[in-house]
Amino acid sequence: xxxxxxxxxxxxxxxxxxxxxxxxxxxxxxxxxxxxxxxxxxxxxxxxxxxxxxxxxxxxxxxxxxxxxxxxxxxxxxxxxxxxxxxxxxxxxxxxxxxxxxxxxxxxxxxxxxxxxxxxxxxxxxxxxxxxxxxxxxxxxxxxxxxxxxxxxxxxxxxxxxxxxxxxxxxxxxxxxxxxxxxxxxxxxxxxxxxxxxxxxxxxxxxxxxxxxxxxxxxxxxxxxxxxxxxxxxxxxxxxxxxxxxxxxxxxxxxxxxxxxxxxxxxxxxxxxxxxxxxxxxxxxxxxxxxxxxxxxxxxxxxxxxxxxxxxxxxxxxxxxxxxxxxxxxxxxxxxxxxxxxxxxxxxxxxxxxxxxxxxxxxxxxxxxxxxxxxxxxxxxxxxxxxxxxxxxxxxxxxxxxxxxxxxxxxxxxxxxxxxxxxxxxxxxxxxxxxxxxxxxxxxxxxxxxxxxxxxxxxxxxxxxxxxxxxxxxxxxxxxx
Amino acid sequence: xxxxxxxxxxxxxxxxxxxxxxxxxxxxxxxxxxxxxxxxxxxxxxxxxxxxxxxxxxxxxxxxxxxxxxxxxxxxxxxxxxxxxxxxxxxxxxxxxxxxxxxxxxxxxxxxxxxxxxxxxxxxxxxxxxxxxxxxxxxxxxxxxxxxxxxxxxxxxxxxxxxxxxxxxxxxxxxxxxxxxxxxxxxxxxxxxxxxxxxxxxxxxxxxxxxxxxxxxxxxxxxxxxxxxxxxxxxxxxxxxxxxxxxxxxxxxxxxxxxxxxxxxxxxxxxxxxxxxxxxxxxxxxxxxxxxxxxxxxxxxxxxxxxxxxxxxxxxxxxxxxxxxxxxxxxxxxxxxxxxxxxxxxxxxxxxxxxxxxxxxxxxxxxxxxxxxxxxxxxxxxxxxxxxxxxxxxxxxxxxxxxxxxxxxxxxxxxxxxxxxxxxxxxxxxxxxxxxxxxxxxxxxxxxxxxxxxxxxxxxxxxxxxxxxxxxxxxxxxxxx
Numbered sequence: 038x039x040x041x042x043x044x045x046x047x048x049x050x051x052x053x054x055x056x057x058x059x060x061x062x063x064x065x066x067x068x069x070x071x072x073x074x075x076x077x078x079x080x081x082x083x084x085x086x087x088x089x090x091x092x093x094x095x096x097x098x099x100x101x102x103x104x105x106x107x108x109x110x111x112x113x114x115x116x117x118x119x120x121x122x123x124x125x126x127x128x129x130x131x132x133x134x135x136x137x138x139x140x141x142x143x144x145x146x147x148x149x150x151x152x153x154x155x156x157x158x159x160x161x162x163x164x165x166x167x168x169x170x171x172x173x174x175x176x177x178x179x180x181x182x183x184x185x186x187x188x189x190x191x192x193x194x195x196x197x198x199x200x201x202x203x204x205x206x207x208x209x210x211x212x213x214x215x216x217x218x219x220x221x222x223x224x225x226x227x228x229x230x231x232x233x234x235x236x237x238x239x240x241x242x243x244x245x246x247x248x249x250x251x252x253x254x255x256x257x258x259x260x261x262x263x264x265x266x267x268x269x270x271x272x273x274x275x276x277x278x279x280x281x282x283x284x285x286x287x288x289x290x291x292x293x294x295x296x297x298x299x300x301x302x303x304x305x306x307x308x309x310x311x312x313x314x315x316x317x318x319x320x321x322x323x324x325x326x327x328x329x330x331x332x333x334x335x336x337x338x339x340x341x342x343x344x345x346x347x348x349x350x351x352x353x354x355x356x357x358x359x360x361x362x363x364x365x366x367x368x369x370x371x372x373x374x375x376x377x378x379x380x381x382x383x384x385x386x387x388x389x390x391x392x393x394x395x396x397x398x399x400x401x402x403x404x405x406x407x408x409x410x411x412x413x414x415x416x417x418x419x420x421x422x423x424x425x426x427x428x429x430x431x432x433x434x435x436x437x438x439x440x441x442x443x444x445x446x447x448x449x450x451x452x453x454x455x456x457x458x459x460x461x462x463x464x465x466x467x468x469x470x471x472x473x474x475x476x477x478x479x480x481x482x483x484x485x486x487x488x489x490x491x492x493x494x495x496x497x498x499x500x501x502x503x504x505x506x507x508x509x510x511x512x513x514x515x516x517x518x
Numbered sequence: 519x520x521x522x523x524x525x526x527x528x529x530x531x532x533x534x535x536x537x538x539x540x541x542x543x544x545x546x547x548x549x550x551x552x553x554x555x556x557x558x559x560x561x562x563x564x565x566x567x568x569x570x571x572x573x574x575x576x577x578x579x580x581x582x583x584x585x586x587x588x589x590x591x592x593x594x595x596x597x598x599x600x601x602x603x604x605x606x607x608x609x610x611x612x613x614x615x616x617x618x619x620x621x622x623x624x625x626x627x628x629x630x631x632x633x634x635x636x637x638x639x640x641x642x643x644x645x646x647x648x649x650x651x652x653x654x655x656x657x658x659x660x661x662x663x664x665x666x667x668x669x670x671x672x673x674x675x676x677x678x679x680x681x682x683x684x685x686x687x688x689x690x691x692x693x694x695x696x697x698x699x700x701x702x703x704x705x706x707x708x709x710x711x712x713x714x715x716x717x718x719x720x721x722x723x724x725x726x727x728x729x730x731x732x733x734x735x736x737x738x739x740x741x742x743x744x745x746x747x748x749x750x751x752x753x754x755x756x757x758x759x760x761x762x763x764x765x766x767x768x769x770x771x772x773x774x775x776x777x778x779x780x781x782x783x784x785x786x787x788x789x790x791x792x793x794x795x796x797x798x799x800x801x802x803x804x805x806x807x808x809x810x811x812x813x814x815x816x817x818x819x820x821x822x823x824x825x826x827x828x829x830x831x832x833x834x835x836x837x838x839x840x841x842x843x844x845x846x847x848x849x850x851x852x853x854x855x856x857x858x859x860x861x862x863x864x865x866x867x868x869x870x871x872x873x874x875x876x877x878x879x880x881x882x883x884x885x886x887x888x889x890x891x892x893x894x895x896x897x898x899x900x901x902x903x904x905x906x907x908x909x910x911x912x913x914x915x916x917x918x919x920x921x922x923x924x925x926x927x928x929x930x931x932x933x934x935x936x937x938x939x940x941x942x943x944x945x946x947x948x949x950x951x952x953x954x955x956x957x958x959x960x961x962x963x964x965x966x967x968x969x970x971x972x973x974x975x976x977x978x979x980x981x982x983x984x985x986x987x988x989x990x991x992x993x994x995x996x997x998x999x
Contacts, residue, residue: 053915101612101613102613105611105612105613116997118997121959123937123938124938125934125936125937125938125939130586130934130936131582131586132582132583132586132934132935135934135936136928136934138934138936138938138939139938140937140938140939140940140959143918145951145952146919244729244734245729245730248725248726248729248730248734249726249729252893252894252944252945252946253725253729253945253949255950255952412733413733426974426976429974429977430976430977433977434534437624437968438627440968441966441967441968441969442968442969442970442971443968443969443970443971443973444971444972445970445971445972445973445974445977446972447617447971447972453606453611453613453616453617453619454613455606455611455616455619455995456604456606456621456992456995457604457605457606457619457620457621457969457992458606458619458621458969459621459967459968459969461966461967462966463733463966464733464734465733468734469736470626470966471626471736471962471963471965471966471967472967473967478602478621478967481952482952484952485922485942485943485944485951485952486922486940486942486952486953486954486959487918487921487922487923487924487940488922488923488924488938488939488940489923489924489926490923490924490925490926490928491925491926491927491928492924492926493907493910493926495907495911496910496911496914496926509997509999511937511938514936514937515999516597516599516990516999517999518990518996518997518998518999
C-alpha cells in the first residue's frame with residue numbers, strides 16, 4: 038500500500054468520529070491546534086526561517102495569522118450559521134401538501150490539500166485550506182511542499198498534537214511528500230475534494246486529473262494572478278511621489294512572492310506618467326534584493342527578468358538606479374515600462390518575484406480596452422482622485438467582471454481574514470470562481486447539502502431538531518439570526 | 519456566425535442592463551414571465567401534450583410548478599439574503615488594522631442550460647435551471663431538447679414576452695437547437711457556467727468539454743440516480759400490502775420517467791419478503807402501460823427490460839400478472855427480483871422507465887454492505903417500523919454518505935420547491951455535489967463572490983451601502999435577519 042493510500046484510508050476511517058464530535062467538538066480541536074502552535078512557536082519559526090529565509094518577523098506574523106484563523110473558524114463553528122440549517126414544516130402549498138423537509142450542510146469526506154511554497158505557515162500544511170477543511174468536519178491529507186520539508190513536518194506534528202489533546206484520532210490529519218504523491222492524492226477514490234495554491238501550469242495539470250476521474254471531484258485551485266492596479270491621470274498629476282514609494286513597497290514586499298502582488302501597473306502616458314515612471318525607478322533604487330524561497334524560484338525569476346531586460350518593447354525603470362545587491366543568489370527588484378499597444382499574452386504571464394510591468398495608456402479608451410483583455414484576477418485596484426468619479430465608475434464596470442476583490446486606494450498585498458474577504462476570482466486566479474480560499478466562507482468549499490424528509494427526531498443532526506439549537510436557522514422561509 | 523455564437527453574444531450584451539435591473543427589477547421580470555405562462559397556459563399545455571403524451575393533468579401541474587417556482591424566486595430576490603451581503607468596517611484586529619471590506623454575490627455571466635426530456639415544462643426551457651439563472655441575474659442560452667421542439671419554442675416565446683413586458687431586452691434569453699449546438703454552447707468562451715439534466719453518458723461528455731476548456735467552467739449536471747428504497751423486516755412483516763401498492767404507484771408514475779423514481783427496492787429474503795414480492799407482482803398487474811416521452815426512450819426501455827427478462831439471475835415479478843397492454847408502442851411496467859449477492863455494475867445502471875429491481879437481502883450486514891457499494895444518489899428512502907430504531911440509525915449512517923435527500927417513509931417522486939429541498943448528491947446524481955438544482959439555494963450556482971475594499975459609496979451595490987437596504991446582512995461578524 039502506498040503512503041498516499043495509507044494516509045487517505047487512515048483519514049477516511051476517522052470521518053464518522055470527526056463528524057460526531059460536532060460543531061463544538063471541532064471548534065475545541067481548532068483551538069487546541071492553535072494552542073499547540075503557540076506552544077511550539079519558537080521552534081516552528083526557527084525551522085521555517087532556516088528553510089525559507091523569510092525572517093522571524095514575517096514568520097511570526099504568519100504564525101499569528103494561522104492561529105488567529107483557527108480561532109476565528111472555531112467561533113464560526115460555535116455561531117453555527119455556516120451549516121445553513123433550514124426547516125420547512127409539513128404544510129399545504131399551491132403545489133399540494135409538502136412533507137417536513139430539513140436541510141443542512143455536511144462534510145464532503147476526505148480532502149486533499151497542497152501546501153504552497155510562499156507562505157510556509159499560512160498557506161502550507163497549517164494554512165487556510167487545511168483549517169477550513171478541518172472546520173468543515175473533513176479529514177485532511179496534506180501534500181507537503183518540497184520548499185520547506187522540515188517546517189511541514191514540524192507544523193504537522195503540532196496539529197496532530199492538538200487533535201490528540203482533545204481526544205480525537207491524530208489520523209484525521211495525514212501528510213504525504215513527493216511529486217507523485219500529489220497526483221496520487223488527487224486520483225485517490227476516497228478523496229472528495231482538493232485545495233491547491235500554486236502555479237497555473239502545475240495547478241491545471243492537477244485540475245485535469247481531478248476532472249478526469251471516474252467520479253470527478255471539485256478542485257479548488259488558486260493558480261496565479263497579476264493584480265492590475267490603475268493610476269488615474271489625476272493621481273499621476275497630484276501625488277506621484279507618495280504613490281511611487283508605496284507601490285514599490287507592495288511589489289517588493291516578501292521579495293515579491295505574494296499572490297496579490299500588484300504586478301501590472303497602468304499609468305498614463307505623457308509628462309505626468311513619465312515623471313511617475315522616473316519616481317518608480319528612484320524608489321526601486323532604495324530597495325534591497327532579497328533571498329527567494331527556493332533556488333528554482335530564484336533561477337526562474339532571474340531568467341524571466343533577463344528576458345524582459347532584452348525585450349525591445351520594454352524599458353527598464355531600474356537601469357539607472359542600482360536596485361540593491363548584485364549577489365546572484367538574491368532576487369533583485371526590477372520594473373519594466375511598456376506601451377499598452379505592445380502588450381501580448383507572454384507579457385501578461387505572472388512573473389513570481391519582485392518585479393512589475395508598468396503599462397502606459399494614452400487615454401481612457403485604451404486603458405479600458407486593455408483591461409478587458411486580461412484574464413481573471415484575485416484583485417484589481419484603482420487609485421483615483423475624488424473628482425474622477427466618472428472614470429472610477431467605468432473602471433469599476435470593467436474590473437468587477439475580472440477580479441474577486443476590488444480595491445479603491447491601498448494595495449492588495451495583505452489579505453484580511455474576515456467575513457467579508459473574498460480571495461478568488463475568475464480563472465485562472467481561481468479554478469472555481471464561486472468560492473474563496475480565505476475567510477469563514479472558505480469552509481463552504483468542503484460541505485454539501487443534505488435534506489431530510491419526514492425524519493424522526495433521533496436521526497436528525499442537533500441543528501435540525503425541533504428543540505432550538507441556539508444557532509441562526511431559516512424556518513418556513515424566514516431567516517432567524 | 520453560428521446560431522450559438524449569435525445567441526451567446528446577444529445574451530452577453532445584456533449582462534450589464536440585466537444586472538442593473540437589480541433584485542427588484544429581476545423579481546418583476548420573473549413575475550412577468552409567470553404571468554406570460556398563465557396567459558398562454560392552454561396552448562402551451564396542448565402543444566406539450568401533442569409532443570409528449572403526458573396528458574393535460576400532469577402538464578397543467580408542471581406548468582403550475584414552473585410559475586410557482588418563478589414567483590418563489592421573485593420573493594427570494596426581494597427578501598435579498600441570497601446575496602450574502604457582508605460588511606466588515608475598518609477596525610484594529612490582532613492581525614493589525616483591517617480595511618473596510620464588503621462582500622456580495624454577483625452573477626457569473628451568461629449561463630448555458632440544457633432542457634431535459636422528461637419535464638417539458640419544469641426541467642426544460644422554462645424549468646428550474648433557467649429560472650434560477652435568471653434570478654441570479656445571468657443571461658441564459660437554452661439548448662432545447664429535441665423531444666419537444668414546439669413546446670420549447672412556445673415556452674421560449676412566452677418567457678421573452680415576459681422580459682419585454684418589464685422593459686428588458688428579450689435577448690437576455692436565447693435558445694438554440696441541435697446536438698452540435700449543445701457542444702458549441704459548452705465550449706463558447708462567453709458562457710460562464712452550464713446546467714444540465716439528462717443521461718450519465720451524455721452529461722459526462724459535456725462535463726468533459728467544460729473541464730477541458732482553456733478556462734474551465736462549472737458544469738452543474740444531474741446525470742442519473744437509482745434512488746434506493748429499503749424495506750425493513752418489520753415493514754415486510756406488518757404492512758406489505760399497503761407498501762406494495764404505494765411503491766408500484768411511485769415506480770410507474772409518469773411511466774417511470776422521473777429522476778427520483780425509486781428504482782432499487784431492498785426487501786428481506788424469507789417468507790415475509792417473498793410475500794411482499796408476490797404483492798408487488800399483483801400490484802403491477804393492475805397498472806397500465808403508457809406512452810413514453812419519445813420512441814428512442816421507449817426502444818431503449820424495451821431493449822433493457824428484454825435483457826433483464828433473459829438474465830438468469832433475475833426473476834420477473836410481472837410474469838404472472840399481465841401488466842397492462844401488449845401494445846409495442848407503449849412502455850410496459852416490469853419488476854425484477856434479484857439476490858443481493860448477484861448484483862453487479864450493469865444491474866446498477868439506471869433504467870429509464872416503469873421498472874425497478876427488487877433486491878433480496880439475507881440480513882442487516884448484507885443490506886448495509888450492498889448499500890455501501892452503490893454510487894451517489896439523489897435520494898435514499900427507509901421504510902421502517904417504530905421499533906426498528908437501531909436499524910434505522912445504521913441505515914442512516916450509510917445512506918447519508920451516498921444521497922442528497924433522505925426520506926423516512928413516503929416516496930422520493932415529487933420534489934417540493936422549497937427552501938429546505940436539496941436535489942443533488944454525490945456523483946453521478948450530481949456532477950457538483952455541493953449545490954442543488956431545485957429550490958431557492960439553486961440560485962447560488964450562478965453567483966460568485968466579489969469583495970470591495972475601501973470603496974466609495976457611489977460604486978457599491980445598494981445591498982452594501984451604509985444606508986440600510988432592508989435585507990439580511992452580516993455586519994462585523996453578526997448576522998442580522
